[in-house]
Amino acid sequence: MINTYLKYLLHEKKYSEHTILSYKNDLLQAETFVTRIDPNLEMCDLNHKILRSWIVSLIEDKINPRSVNRKIATLRSFYKFLHSREIINDNPATKLKPLKTDKPLPEFVQKKEMDTLLDKVDFVKDFFGLRDKLILELFYGTGIRLSELINISDRSISLYDSTVKVLGKRNKERVIPLTKEIVNIINIYIAKRNELFGESRDDVLLLTDAGKKCYPMMVYRTVKKYLEHITKSSKKSPHVLRHTFATHLLDKGADLNAVKDLLGHSSLAATQVYTHNSLEKLKSVFDQAHPKA
Known part of the structure; x- marks a missing residue:
């Protein structure tokens, strides 16, 4: 069964x-x-x-x-x-109740720390440095999941429209806009990649050092290596950059429904968790600035 x-x-x-x-x-x-x-x-x-x-x-x-x-x-x-499927007459699991748990806020990287990472860290201008920079930029610039990143193909990117099409959970496609910086890095990266490995790669955008399709642990290690230099956060993973993307957008006043669509959430409830971080920031500003606080 x-x-x-x-x-x-x-x-x-x-x-x-x-x-x-x-x-x-x-x-x-x-x-x-x-x-x-x-x-x-x-x-x-x-x-x-x-x-x-x-x-x-x-x-x-x-x-x-x-x-x-x-x-x-x-x-x-x-x-x-x-x-x-009428294999059983009664469902024995209907009365199982979930345990009560605390809901921790998603961990994210501070804006100044991300600025340091993407604007001040000196990435080598070869294939390897450009690939690492592109991985970080895509996570922070689009909020995509790890599984979505490693499956990006050349064909899924439209440099003309500055968009990338990703295949999310349950095979749901969504189109995400790309910043000018990411488009520029993609152009340079593809040229370096093709120069090093040629153009026959099963249409996969991101490659390992050996010219194969990237795999989850390789990407995880890459993200962790760079985040260790700029943040003391206990979690240093691709998903932290996804949290960071959503939190920073909401901090800047982005519409919650728009962020939901960008993240590929099926319900607004999954996106609302990021508003708590923004509310904590507002409370902090209020406590510091309001004369009656």
Whole structure:
């Protein structure tokens, strides 16, 4: 049943491989727990009591509440699928309640720190330096996800319109404007790239040092290396630059719906988390400047 469900997520729901792997790991963990209780039990035979006992065991093992909530969401989705396919008569996961968790604000890099990184750091003008600079500029200038960045092709970029087309979650396309600085870097970078590796690269924009398509860990290491020089933030990842993009836009008065569309969020609720950072900044200014504060 688990494999059938995972195929459903891949082919019908169009979930990413990373997301499907998370669902798979959660369900296999649940299956392992159930097997210890009774080797003859199947996942489709479980009731609410058994599912709840697994969740309780996770809490007792001090698993992070957010991780527990993800596993609860996995169970609810899995049994909803089984119920919709009439494989089970009753959904045993409907009564599972998520744990209460604090909602931390997204970490982001300060404006002056980003200015230092992009305007004052001396990137070497060869392929390697230009590629690293382009990776940072694209993350901060467009707010795209890591998976979206590594799949950018030459054809997805319109230098004439100064836009890039990316394929987001659930295969949803969106078009994002590019700054003049990014367009300029792309032009120079492509010339250097073609000079070094030739023009036959399966239409992939960003390449590794060996001329292959970039992979997530390589991009993550690149971002972390440069952020370590300019910020003391505990998180130094591509997603931090996505948070930084959204926060800085809202700080400058950008429309929330516009930021939602740029980020590729399916709902406004996912974007509203960035308004908290802007509100904290406003409160700080108020406390410092208002005579009655």
